Amino acid sequence: MLPFKLVYSEKYFLPIGEHVFRADKFRLVRERLLQRGEADESDFVAPRAATEAEVMLVHSPLYVNKLLEGSLSAREELEMEIPYSAQVVDAFMLHAGGSIVAAEHALKDGIGINIGGGFHHAFPDHGEGFCMINDIAVAIRAMQKRGVIGRAMTVDCDVHQGNGTAAIFAGAVHIPNTLPSWSAAALGAPQGAVMTTGPSKDVFTISVHQENNYPYMKPASSIDVNLPDGCGDMEYLGWLDNALSSGLRQFEPELIAYVAGADPFREDQLGGLNLSMDGLKQRDELVFRAAHARSIPVMVTYAGGYAREVADTVAIHCNTVIAAAEVYRAAPSEASR
Numbered sequence: 080m081l082p083f084k085l086v087y088s089e090k091y092f093l094p095i096g097e098h099v100f101r102a103d104k105f106r107l108v109r110e111r112l113l114q115r116g117e118a119d120e121s122d123f124v125a126p127r128a129a130t131e132a133e134v135m136l137v138h139s140p141l142y143v144n145k146l147l148e149g150s151l152s153a154r155e156e157l158e159m160e161i162p163y164s165a166q167v168v169d170a171f172m173l174h175a176g177g178s179i180v181a182a183e184h185a186l187k188d189g190i191g192i193n194i195g196g197g198f199h200h201a202f203p204d205h206g207e208g209f210c211m212i213n214d215i216a217v218a219i220r221a222m223q224k225r226g227v228i229g230r231a232m233t234v235d236c237d238v239h240q241g242n243g244t245a246a247i248f249a250g251a252v253h254i255p256n257t258l259p260s261w262s263a264a265a266l267g268a269p270q271g272a273v274m275t276t277g278p279s280k281d282v283f284t285i286s287v288h289q290e291n292n293y294p295y296m297k298p299a300s301s302i303d304v305n306l307p308d309g310c311g312d313m314e315y316l317g318w319l320d321n322a323l324s325s326g327l328r329q330f331e332p333e334l335i336a337y338v339a340g341a342d343p344f345r346e347d348q349l350g351g352l353n354l355s356m357d358g359l360k361q362r363d364e365l366v367f368r369a370a371h372a373r374s375i376p377v378m379v380t381y382a383g384g385y386a387r388e389v390a391d392t393v394a395i396h397c398n399t400v401i402a403a404a405e406v407y408r409a410a411p412s413e414a415s416r
């Protein structure tokens with residue numbers, strides 16, 4: 080039995096037809112975890128659908144109404160890059176509710192994992208890049224609304240920048256500036272990447288992503304790490320470590336929302352980084368250890384993963400659960416005592 084819960088529903092499946100986004104990956108993750116004895120049935124809890132009111136903590140009423148009524152324009156639908164249907168909207172509402180449930184469990188157990196979610200390209204007034212509802216932001220705002228947390232941090236490790244999340248939490252004024260003292264040479268870190276920071280208020284956003292990739296317009300996160308093409312395990316882990324340490328020096332979150340994208344993998348069809356499967360597991364461990372050492376609860380969502388072989392994407396997502404089990408089995412955190 081795992082020392083935390085996995086949030087999953089068979090209704091996470093998105094009926095989007097033949098697509099590079101394999102919507103059956105959520106089910107395959109659950110099956111693999113059970114088959115290999117990494118989890119048992121009692122580790123899984125069911126999500127509930129997010130309510131309209133919860134979704135509107137992040138998204139505009141106009142946009143939410145368009146989703147519920149099916150009145151998106153052709154252009155809006157095109158931007159989403161997945162076909163619209165009422166069933167797809169229902170699935171996204173469930174993923175968002177699942178992230179809320181994962182956040183609730185995180186606050187109780189130290190960590191909670193949504194076997195879904197991570198739709199970080201959804202903006203307040205529109206969706207894009209396979210993302211309709213920003214479940215990460217909805218879960219954070221729902222916890223803040225209940226008054227159970229004040230400050231949160233997003234740690235987005237998908238290969239694509241978390242543009243929707245950055246925009247949602249940016250506020251009106253957000254001018255990023257490059258800190259020359261963080262040059263690669265000064266940090267002893269690998270050359271080639273650029274780290275920039277901007278102001279933060281109640282949510283501090285960190286995004287570690289490939290610079291030369293979608294989205295081409297990248298709204299500033301609190302910390303953006305723009306990685307060069309082909310970045311490998313050691314460089315990646317060095318930059319992630321720098322960004323995490325820097326973020327946690329500047330800001331004390333009461334919840335971390337970790338976006339564990341599987342698409343920095345070297346075999347990903349939509350990614351241009353060069354991480355190995357083991358490097359991705361080390362990435363997960365790094366985030367979990369940083370949070371665990373400081374007793375900060377972590378809510379995990381999955382986000383992208385488009386490996387040529389779906390089994391690779393599924394293995395990477397399963398490794399996130401295994402990495403969490405290794406870190407959280409070792410010793411209970413303050414948050415879970």
Ligand SMILES: [Zn+2]
Binds near residue numbers: 340383384
């Ligand atoms: Zn992605």
